[in-house]
């Protein structure tokens with residue numbers, strides 16, 4: 001958990017009221033911060049890192065530490081939003097939300113309602129600990145079909161334990177009043193009536209208020225990506241009792257994935273950044289690569305028979321420089337064990353049948 005907050009750092013016209021702003025880093029949360037701050041409230045931002053931001057996953061795959069990524073994001077958002085922003089990594093705790101969402105998934109593997117509740121509960125903990133008066137978010141009524149309709153917002157209020165103490169400044173005039181407005185902690189005139197999917201009003205407001213430095217919300221959430229979701233769901237179907245580890249969630253975002261059997265899966269690297277040898281070091285899988293021509297590395301997960309390794313070799317031949325040749329020599333290694341196959345490139349039919 002973060003240490004205590006320097007509330008006054010960026011606030012010059014303080015009313016003595018304090019609020020925790022849950023921020024994604026995107027336009028809506030940037031505006032919500034600006035609106036609340038303009039009303040004289042001391043704001044501290046909280047960014048709950050759940051581990052599925054596209055941008056931070058890319059960095060992690062390339063070997064950067066999550067601590068460094070979080071600390072750089074904190075500096076960037078604090079400067080952009082002109083309030084102190086804490087970026088706190090809750091990715092470990094979030095796994096349970098991802099695997100067991102009480103309110104189900106959206107179109108892909110995104111448990112958005114449970115995710116909002118989880119994040120707002122984290123903001124509530126900081127609010128209580130820091131003696132703040134309320135929590136606010138950049139949610140906009142009607143912007144997302146699953147998690148930002150009126151029923152979902154009321155559900156989130158109740159289940160986060162913040163009913164009456166959670167404000168959505170961008171849509172507050174369209175929503176039931178809260179304790180925050182009734183107590184005069186936040187002037188109702190400061191609040192807005194934005195709704196729907198268009199960002200036009202937000203863009204106008206951002207220009208008017210000089211709000212800059214925001215990014216795509218959460219850097220793009222991989223749980224909303226259909227390919228990523230397909231790989232996660234495949235893993236859930238065949239995992240047995242295996243826990244979902246961080247390395248696995250990172251691997252879902254890399255390369256092309258193919259299932260050969262209930263227990264054997266292939267991951268074909270697409271380019272250098274997806275070099276799978278690091279993965280092999282972290283796990284004890286087989287790694288296949290071409291011997292005589294350039295080509296991809298292929299990670300073979302599970303307990304493959306020699307027949308499966310031969311099929312993996314055919315995928316190396318298909319995706320490597322030998323795809324127009326009748327056959328290619330492929331070496332498959334695991335620790336000190338090495339096997340060499342002469343493989344015919346996998347057929348398109350096989351590729352499509354195995355693709356995840």
Ligand code: SF4
Pocket residue numbers: 050110111112113115116147218221223224
């Ligand atoms: S899009 Fe991703 S980060 Fe945003 S609420 Fe849904 S699951 Fe959470």
